[in-house]
Amino acid sequence: MRYTLHVNGGEHTVDVDGDTPLLWVLRDAIDLKGTKYGCGIGRCGACTVHVDGAAVRSCRMPVADVGKSAVTTIEGVGNTPAGAWLQAAWLEVDVVQCGYCQAGQIMSAAALIARNAAPSDGDIAAAMDGNICRCGTYLRIQEAIKRAAKNHSATPAERKGA
Amino acid sequence: MPQDRLSANPPERAARRSSRRHAGPSRRAFLTAGTAVGGGLLLSLSLPGFRGMAAEGKAGAAALNAFVSIAPDNSVTIVAKNPEIGQGVKTMLPMLIAEELDVDWKQVRTEQASFDPSLYEGQFAGGSMATPLNWLPMRRVGAAARQMLISAAMLAWKVPQSECATQSGQVRHLPTGRTLTYGVLSATAAKLPVPDLNRVKLKDPKDFKIIGHSIPGADSPLVVEGRPLFGIDTVVPGMLYAVFQKCPVFGGKVASANLDAIGKLPGVRHAFVVEGAAGHAFAAEGEMQLTGLMPGVAIVADSWWRADKARRQLAVRWDEGPTSRQSSEGFARRAAELADKPAEKTLRNDGDAAAALKGAARVVEAAYAYPFLAHATLEPQNCTAHVQGGKAEIWAPTQNPDAGRKLVAQTLGLDEKNIVVHLTRIGGGFGRRLMNDYMVEAAWISKVTGAPVKLVWNRSDDIQHDFYRPAGWHFLKGGLDKNGKLVAWHQHFVSFGGNGKFASSAGMSANSYPAGRVANLFYGASMMPLGVPTGPLRAPGDNGLIFVFQSFIDEMAHAAGKDPLQFQIDLLGGRTVLPGGFDTGRARDVLEKVREVSGWGNRQLPAGTGLGVAFAYSHLGYFAEVVEAAVSAAGRVNVNKVWAVGDIGSQIVNPTAAVNMAQGAILDGLGEALNQKITIDKGRVAQANLDTFAPLSMTQAAPIEVHFLVSDNSPTGLGEPPLPPAVPALCNAIFAATGKRVRSLPVDPKTLRV
Ligand code: FES
Ligand code: FES
Numbered sequence: 039m040r041y042t043l044h045v046n047g048g049e050h051t052v053d054v055d056g057d058t059p060l061l062w063v064l065r066d067a068i069d070l071k072g073t074k075y076g077c078g079i080g081r082c083g084a085c086t087v088h089v090d091g092a093a094v095r096s097c098r099m100p101v102a103d104v105g106k107s108a109v110t111t112i113e114g115v116g117n118t119p120a121g122a123w124l125q126a127a128w129l130e131v132d133v134v135q136c137g138y139c140q141a142g143q144i145m146s147a148a149a150l151i152a153r154n155a156a157p158s159d160g161d162i163a164a165a166m167d168g169n170i171c172r173c174g175t176y177l178r179i180q181e182a183i184k185r186a187a188k189n190h191s192a193t194p195a196e197r198k199g200a
Numbered sequence: 201m202p203q204d205r206l207s208a209n210p211p212e213r214a215a216r217r218s219s220r221r222h223a224g225p226s227r228r229a230f231l232t233a234g235t236a237v238g239g240g241l242l243l244s245l246s247l248p249g250f251r252g253m254a255a256e257g258k259a260g261a262a263a264l265n266a267f268v269s270i271a272p273d274n275s276v277t278i279v280a281k282n283p284e285i286g287q288g289v290k291t292m293l294p295m296l297i298a299e300e301l302d303v304d305w306k307q308v309r310t311e312q313a314s315f316d317p318s319l320y321e322g323q324f325a326g327g328s329m330a331t332p333l334n335w336l337p338m339r340r341v342g343a344a345a346r347q348m349l350i351s352a353a354m355l356a357w358k359v360p361q362s363e364c365a366t367q368s369g370q371v372r373h374l375p376t377g378r379t380l381t382y383g384v385l386s387a388t389a390a391k392l393p394v395p396d397l398n399r400v401k402l403k404d405p406k407d408f409k410i411i412g413h414s415i416p417g418a419d420s421p422l423v424v425e426g427r428p429l430f431g432i433d434t435v436v437p438g439m440l441y442a443v444f445q446k447c448p449v450f451g452g453k454v455a456s457a458n459l460d461a462i463g464k465l466p467g468v469r470h471a472f473v474v475e476g477a478a479g480h481a482f483a484a485e486g487e488m489q490l491t492g493l494m495p496g497v498a499i500v501a502d503s504w505w506r507a508d509k510a511r512r513q514l515a516v517r518w519d520e521g522p523t524s525r526q527s528s529e530g531f532a533r534r535a536a537e538l539a540d541k542p543a544e545k546t547l548r549n550d551g552d553a554a555a556a557l558k559g560a561a562r563v564v565e566a567a568y569a570y571p572f573l574a575h576a577t578l579e580p581q582n583c584t585a586h587v588q589g590g591k592a593e594i595w596a597p598t599q600n601p602d603a604g605r606k607l608v609a610q611t612l613g614l615d616e617k618n619i620v621v622h623l624t625r626i627g628g629g630f631g632r633r634l635m636n637d638y639m640v641e642a643a644w645i646s647k648v649t650g651a652p653v654k655l656v657w658n659r660s661d662d663i664q665h666d667f668y669r670p671a672g673w674h675f676l677k678g679g680l681d682k683n684g685k686l687v688a689w690h691q692h693f694v695s696f697g698g699n700g701k702f703a704s705s706a707g708m709s710a711n712s713y714p715a716g717r718v719a720n721l722f723y724g725a726s727m728m729p730l731g732v733p734t735g736p737l738r739a740p741g742d743n744g745l746i747f748v749f750q751s752f753i754d755e756m757a758h759a760a761g762k763d764p765l766q767f768q769i770d771l772l773g774g775r776t777v778l779p780g781g782f783d784t785g786r787a788r789d790v791l792e793k794v795r796e797v798s799g800w801g802n803r804q805l806p807a808g809t810g811l812g813v814a815f816a817y818s819h820l821g822y823f824a825e826v827v828e829a830a831v832s833a834a835g836r837v838n839v840n841k842v843w844a845v846g847d848i849g850s851q852i853v854n855p856t857a858a859v860n861m862a863q864g865a866i867l868d869g870l871g872e873a874l875n876q877k878i879t880i881d882k883g884r885v886a887q888a889n890l891d892t893f894a895p896l897s898m899t900q901a902a903p904i905e906v907h908f909l910v911s912d913n914s915p916t917g918l919g920e921p922p923l924p925p926a927v928p929a930l931c932n933a934i935f936a937a938t939g940k941r942v943r944s945l946p947v948d949p950k951t952l953r954v
Contacts, residue, residue, distance in 0.1 A: 055466065055506065062505040066441070071433035072426020074627075076578050077659045081890045084578060112426030125424040132416040132856045135864055136286025137423035137430075138578040138627030144424060163899050170890065172578040172628050173286050174867030176901040178860060 041101050045070070046114025056102035060094075061085045063101045064111060072112035072141045076170070083169030086142040087111050093149035093165075112141035120152045120190055127186035135173035143169050147183045155191035157183065266319050267297055267338075268345045274369050274383030276303050281313045281320040282330055283599055284419070285629030287919045288857035289330045291418040293338055295853060299410040300342030300403060303369040303382065310418040315601035315621040323623075325599040326634050326736070328819040328917025331853060335915050336402075343400040345389075349382050352389040356380060405851060414856035419625060431597030431624040434584040436652040440469055441504035442645045443511050444655060446496035446665055448884035449520040450731050451476075453495045457516040462499060465513060467506030470649050471499050474641075477611045493611050494637065494665070498645045504656055523731025524883035528671065531880070532569065534728055535673035535694040539567070543692045543724025545700060548710040551720035553677075556688035560679030563688075564759050568676065568748045570945040572878035573669035573737055574885075574893055579627020580662040583642035586652035591618040596639050597626040604636030608643045630868075631736035635667050663893055664885040667735025668878055670696050670706040674748045679720075684760030686753075686771060689714065689721040696734065697727035704733075705740040711780030712745060713817065714753065717771055731883055738868060739920040742818040743927070747873075747945065750814035750928035755941065764932065765795050765813045782817045789909055790824035790845045791815055797907055798826035798843040808832065809840070810936025814928035821921025822847040825866065827902075829933035835949030837874060837934060839902035842866055844922055849915035852908050862906045862922040869926030871896030877946050 042051045045068060052067040059078075064070045064087070076084030078097045085097040088110040115121030124144050134140055143166070150157055150165040157165070162183055171179065269277045278294035294310040315323055322333055350364050353371035357364075357378065365372050370379045382389075405411070422429055447453065454473045462471040476495030497516055501507035557563055584595040592614055598604045601621045609616045626633060642655040657665070672695050679688030696703040708725060715721055737743060757767035768791055775785030791813070795801070800811060808831050815824035828840040844862055852858045875894045879886040887893040906922075931942040940952055 054503070055509075057509075058503070058505045062503065066503055066505070069435070070426070071428035071430075071435075074430075074578075075432065075580070075656070077890045079659070079889050079891060081894075082578065112424075116425060128424045129416055129420055132414070132420065132860065134286075134417050134420040134423050135288070135860060136284075136578070136626060136628045137417075137419065140423050141426045167897050167899050170578065170895050170897065172576060172630075172895050174864035174871075174896065174901070175860065176867065176896075176898045177863055177904065179898070 039102070041104070043068070043101070043104055043109060044106060045109045046111060047117070052101070054101055057100050059097050060087065060099045060101055060104055060109070061096040064096060064109075070111050070113050074138055074141055076139070076142075081168070081170075082139070083142040083146060084139050086145040086169065088115070088145060088149055091149065091152065093146045112145060115145060115148050118148065118152070120186070121148045123186040123190045124148055124151070124182065127182040127189070131178045131182040131185060133175050133178040133182050135175050139169060139171045139173070143171065143179055147179070147186070151183065151187045151190055155187060157187055267341050268301065270382050270386040272383045272386070274307060274381045275309065276301070276307045276369065276382070277309050277311055279311050279313045281323050283323070283325045283601070283623045283626055283629075284312065285325045285599060285626040285633070287325060287330065287629075287861065288417060288854060289325065291415055291857065292330065292853050293334055294418070295410050295415055296334060296338035297342035299408055300339045301346050302366040305410050305415055307369050312623055312625070315605065315623055317602065323601055324634075325629055326631065328821065328920040331915050331917045332820060339402055340397045340400055343402055344395050344397055347395045347400055348389040348392045349385050351392050352385040353380050355388065356385070411853055412851060412855070415854050416856065429625040430579055430627050431584070431595060432579055432582045432627070432656060434595040434624060434654060436584055436586060436595070436654070439584065439652040439654050440500050440502065440649060441507050442498055442500045442642070442653045442655040443504070443507045443658065444474070444496050444498050444641050444645065444661070445511055445514055445516065446494050446661070447518045447520060448664060449518065449524045450665075450733055450883070451494060452518045452520040452524070454497060455517040455519045457497050457514065459497070462510055462514055465506070465510040467501040467503055468510050469500050469502060471497065471510070472648060474498055474644060493640045493644055498648070500645060500649050500653060504654070508658055520883065521731070526731050526880055526883045528571065528880045531671060531728060532673065535569075538694045538726045538728070539673070539675040539692055541726070544726040545724060547708060547723040547725055548715055549722050550715070550718070553688050553690040553720045553722035556720035557677055557679045557690060560688055561682040562680040562759055564678045564755055566676050566752060566755060566941070566943055568674040568751065568943045570672055570744045570747060572671045572732065572880065573872060573876055574663050574666040574878050574887075575628075575630045575632035575737055576663065576890065576893060576895055577628030577630060577632050580657045580659055581632070581638040582654065582656040583638045584652065584654040585639070585642040585646040587612065587643050587647040588650065590614060592643055592646075593620045593622070594639060594643060595622045595624055596636070597624050597633060598636055598639060599626070599629045599631070599633040600636060603634070604639040607636050607640050611640050612643055612647055630738045631740060632666065635735055637665070659890065660888045663878075663887055663889060667704070667733045669737035669740070669743060670703055670730070670734040672706070672744050676748070676752050678752060678756045680756060680760050684762055686714070686718050686756050686760075687720060689718045691723050693723070693725045695725055695727055696730040698729050700727075702727065703730055705736045706734055707741060708745055709741070709780060711778065711782065713749060713778070713782055714771060716778040717773060717784075732880055738865070739818050739923045742816060742920075742924040743869070743872065746814070746816045746818065746924035747927040747931065750816070750925065751931050751941070751943070754812070754814070754928065754932040754935065758935070763801065765791060765800055768813065768815065781820075783822070786822045786847050786911060786913075787815055787817060787824070789911070790822045790847050793845040793907060793909055794824040794826050794843055797845065797905060800826060806830075808937055810933045810938070812929045812932025812934070812936055814925040814932060816921065816924040818924050819920040820848070820916035821918065823922045823925050825922070825925040825929040827926070827929040827933040829930055829937055831934060831937045831952050833954050835952035837930075837947055837949065837952065839870055839900070839930065841902055842904040842926070842929070843907075844904060845907045845909060846918070846922060847909040847911045847913075848918055848921065849913040850910060851915045853915060858908065858918055859906045861918050863904045865919065865922040866904055866926040867896050867901055869923040870900065870902070870930060873927045873930050873945055874900060874947055
């Protein structure tokens with residue numbers, strides 16, 4: 039079956055089985071390798087992407103269900119203000135260990151701070167708890183999200199002062 | 201260069217990036233450009249301590265190592281020789297070289313070496329060994345290069361060495377203030393003789409500008425943009441995708457399979473039986489881990505999804521072999537039976553433990569147990585291989601490429617020289633990828649199909665075909681004299697193995713602490729045969745043993761009516777180095793420091809909340825940890841906070857990475873204690889995914905304060921030492937909170953209910 043997907047602002051037509059999870063379409067048909075496979079059952083978050091702005095586990099979404107929705111992946115999230123601030127904060131806080139979970143972490147965090155400019159610890163935990171980091175970088179993930187949220191919601195003048 | 205990226209204003213950066221999105225260099229181009237940095241200095245050096253060549257005055261003769269190249273524009277490329285599994289070695293090893301080379305870190309780009317024993321030694325990730333093995337050799341590489349650059353400047357200026365100094369990638373002529381950049385000097389310098397590496401002058405640590413300063417992960421800017429770095433991201437033109445179904449019972453063979461039906465499914469190109477090859481899945485302690493090729497069915501398709509989907513139709517009749525009746529329950533029962541018999545093997549026998557127990561004022565008896573554990577690296581096992589015409593090219597997320605190449609060579613009948621192994625970034629190691637089963641499987645499947653093949657295990661393959669941390673059972677008796685001093689220790693360890701040899705990672709050293717500190721001490725072991733492959737998991741041995749030792753010492757402290765931390769310090773006694781290299785003084789120091797930073801003994805805690813302490817000497821490092829845990833009426837354990845104090849020598853090479861690593865290792869330990877258990881049933885693993893084998897989640901993570909004590913010892917590694925104490929410190933905190941002793945892992949909330 040042919041499907042035309044809207045990914046990171048571009049159109050991609052792929053010829054795959056309709057039950058193929060969006061994850062594998064992104065990785066192997068469109069060659070966007072940033073979205074990661076970890077469990078295939080929605081339990082690790084490594085495959086998180088945005089579908090119309092909402093964080094979605096792409097391993098659980100058949101390509102046939104994507105339709106005309108806008109898909110954003112880690113390769114494209116840096117084009118959004120929330121994503122860009124998060125990527126910067128991730129580097130400033132030096133979050134990464136092996137890095138395998140981090141695309142999914144950033145995608146979940148980007149969906150969070152796009153709708154909640156000042157997430158509390160509880161908000162962060164609720165939004166992020168489905169994203170496993172096997173290396174245990176959770177403390178820095180929390181710190182980076184707070185830092186990015188602050189920058190994201192600050193005015194340019196406040197940012198300069200920071 | 202991380203600094204450059206950090207300084208960019210993110211939204212502007214985003215705009216810039218989007219315009220070059222489709223023209224951006226691929227990772228491969230990026231790497232090629234690195235090695236092509238042309239016209240510059242390529243330093244090939246032999247490393248003393250690795251091969252001893254330089255010591256014999258034959259530097260550069262046969263054992264060449266290439267680490268440093270400097271381009272005319274003064275950009276410096278430094279090779280990291282070891283596999284990056286998240287331990288930060290791709291940043292740390294180049295830092296050591298860059299420091300002595302005397303360049304600014306912002307000039308430096310780091311590059312991952314391929315596996316090449318003709319250039320590099322010790323290309324592995326394991327045992328927390330990267331720092332102790334490379335601390336001096338890598339610095340010498342940098343210092344030798346610096347000396348060659350100075351020599352080139354001396355030739356250019358016709359001045360003596362005493363008038364030259366270096367700074368920030370330049371040589372400076374002190375009397376005149378003239379400077380030449382390394383980039384300008386590098387072509388000349390490359391032709392000069394390599395200095396004797398044993399005699400190059402190294403910096404005084406007080407002059408360090410890179411070592412000891414926090415340098416963000418070299419690849420992190422690429423990671424946060426989702427660039428293809430990992431083994432699973434490998435693309436080779438014409439590549440097919442494979443899955444490999446092995447028998448759920450380890451080593452079981454294929455009796456028959458519906459290959460014809462599978463071959464007709466959409467996208468499937470090949471479906472065939474792999475008979476497997478001799479080789480042992482179950483190496484004894486200390487032996488080379490050649491894992492063999494397990495039998496199974498390979499399905500090769502035009503996409504991974506189709507290969508894995510076809511597998512759901514696969515019907516295999518297995519010949520399960522002799523171990524299909526083994527179970528965790530059966531092992532536990534047998535262990536309890538063996539506990540009543542004398543130990544098969546005496547590991548250590550000091551004084552007379554039996555007599556001392558008889559004469560003790562107080563005796564405590566306890567049985568401890570811990571389960572099998574999987575590694576569950578977040579990147580599942582995978583490998584890409586192209587085998588053709590007696591040659592192989594392999595892209596492998598392996599911690600141990602040397603053993604992997606040997607295994608492929610042996611199994612496929614290839615010459616090692618004809619096998620190229622590229623090292624990819626690795627999505628978690630924890631010891632799993634010291635084994636190379638995925639590598640030999642990919643190579644075999646590629647050979648049979650004649651095409652490049654990417655083999656990716658699904659998560660169930662990964663959980664169900666690991667080399668597990670072996671379960672263990674310990675039966676202990678401890679005796680106190682009338683003053684509450686520990687005078688007797690009797691321990692019977694029931695483990696796995698055969699013919700008097702422990703299975704891999706299932707052993708216990710005769711020097712295990714508190715040996716040497718209890719006058720009457722007996723360590724004995726009995727072994728059960730096992731069909732389950734075992735292997736090293738982060739802090740192998742210690743990740744289970746330290747739970748037992750440090751929990752039981754805590755039990756003895758409470759039985760003696762003493763403060764557990766003080767009891768530990770008293771037991772350590774005076775400063776001395778015990779056999780096995782354990783320095784009681786360093787252990788005392790980390791305990792004293794953790795007492796101070798945690799406010800031990802000075803804190804008012806609410807009911808149901810307690811502090812626990814434990815320490816370990818593991819992989820050359822010393823860590824003492826205090827956990828504050830709260831236990832609810834329903835038995836739910838919440839870790840409020842952890843304080844950790846480590847002594848890994850005179851220098852923390854990269855402080856930001858060190859704190860990250862220590863926190864991660866401690867959380868790993870908490871995850872093992874709270875969540876994780878692999879159960880064997882009918883010879884196979886009962887768990888199949890991360891729902892039933894769950895790593896620690898964010899809501900389970902606690903704030904962790906990490907402190908390092910600087911001691912007068914050569915720097916050692918950090919990947920493993922912080923993990924072991926976390927487990928008993930938590931369990932001891934649970935005891936302090938509830939009065940209930942955790943003697944079996946993982947912690948079972950049902951047993952903690954009030
Ligand atoms: S791969 Fe989708 S949640 Fe794990
Ligand atoms: S950084 Fe390794 S899984 Fe998160």
